[in-house]
Amino acid sequence: MSEPVLSVRDLVVEIPTRHGVLRPVDGVSYDIAAGEILGVVGESGAGKSMTGNAVIGLLDRPARIASGEVLLQGQPIHQLQGAALRKLRGRHMGMIFQDPLTSLNPLLTVGDQLTETIQEHLDLSASQAHERAIAALDEVGIPAARQRIDSYPHEFSGGMRQRVVIALALCAEPELIIADEPTTALDVSVQAQIIALLRRLCRERGVAVMLVTHDMGVIAEAADRVAVMYAGRLAELGPVREVVTQARHPYTAGLMASTPVASQGQKRLRQIPGAMPRLDAVPAGCAFHPRCERAQARCRQAPGPTLQACDGRAACWFPITHEQEATL
């Protein structure tokens, strides 16, 4: 396999507060290859969005990258600031936000917003940029793009607006897209279209996509690999089919059991007892142990399990084993 587009190594994000330092992201590592979609899943506050923001350098102060590395096509970018970082954004990495209603400037036409982004990064004349903007809208499936380019955001429906957002994120042809809950604010039927669009663009262009969501259904449908986060740490990382059907980490297994599947009928959903710890009260050892049925003495001891220390897929001392695994 060639060099991954994005490599995150032992990333730690800290927020200094009056009551001590919080760690919303604590030692996260993963790679995303070109043309691959990595799903990052977890509950609210698990650190998944924070990881995405850290990669693109949009952490809100006082949050900051305390240690670890972010490599974009082999180049370290976690220490870049100012103009150097700005030139990467949009050109080499793009971001898609959750709510298409609020991520477009209401006072500028979509064409204005597209051409401004294109001309910022690519050396094109105004008319070339205009043509390219039309092509970008066309590519994300906006019908009659040539006429629609002079429309304002409020003249589009929610799903169409999210397509415009994707066009904006992709118009300068970045190699990496961070999609932060791109379907959460949309109707279910529109969600599927947006996921299909992301998959298509990812395959056709060879873009690496980091898909942040709390929706296991979206992950199962879109992602190639999945990273499950819990309390700022990676709980499990592996190919999506294996993680979904044969979860090794008890948290992943709990997450799967609590995900409704429409086709499976009336089976009562199982809950994971308790709640994810607050950032200022993450327990020692494995952060999940107070909620875990399988927890033993070792789980309560610091240092807790990491992917590297365990089997490389689940950060768990006592992972769930599956009998049929050998045949896979």
Place this chain on the structure above:
Amino acid sequence: MLAYIIRRVAQSILVLLVTGFVAFSMFSFVGDPVENMLGQERTQADVDRLRGQLGLDQPFVVQYAKFLQQAAQGNFGLSYRQGREVSAILAERLPATLELAFVSGLLALGGGIGFGILTAIRRRGISSNVIMTLSLVGVSLPTFLIGILLIYVFSVELGWLPSFGRGEVVDLGWWTTGFLTVSGLKALVLPAITLGLYQMTLIMRLVRTEMMEVLRMDYIRFARARGLRERSINFRHALRNTLVPVITITGLQLGSIIAFAIITETVFQWPGVGLLFINAVQFVDIPVMAAYLMMISVMFVGINLIVDLLYFAIDPRLRVDGKAGGH
């Protein structure tokens, strides 16, 4: 949009009718003008004749209608004190006030928006803190005190700028201007600062608050994530989105710059309509007061109308004419 404009114009006319009524009632309730005009040695015949001439013997509604008709033509009768056409006196005084208001307004807008943006973007900078602290002074000190302080420092102590009057003016026939002479320009400085300072701090604080609000919006984050330049983000994306509330307040403030130039004009003995009004109050010169009231209300209504139309220019979401839109 046309329906909206027509509705707004109709509302404006209603407002003017009401202020017209207030202005008109002054004639009936603040003493009898006939007694003032004829003086001590008068006969009942004189009184009746003058009442007939002035139309004061007619029913109230007829008098009001006549007043409106005359007022609409800019005719407010004779000044009790000066015995001249009120409209002529106003026309003579208006340039002084408008020039002062123009310069103050420019100062308030330019300074307010500029400093507002600066303090919003560099929230923690030293310059922002200094400006914010000084702006408290601008908001809390009364206008006349600022005027007197400025006169003390720059006229009395330093002797740089004149303390009163308009300086030399150039008469263009229909307009007298102080913009064309050095002494006229120098005379403008202190009154303009005095009059504009409060509005400037107000606009500045408003722009700052709105700007900080907008800078937290998703589309600003998204603009950052697309690698746009800070300058483009701040001005093209953020500032435009702060303009609707800012224009609303600014419009009202510019109106009040003209209306409440009274205090500044009194402090600096500026020969404008404000000073005229104060003198008219002292002499119970009701036609002048009524005309002033009407003039100010026309200005306020006019500015508000312009502000409402500016919304359409700024915010495309308001331009939707039954076209599919919304959510």
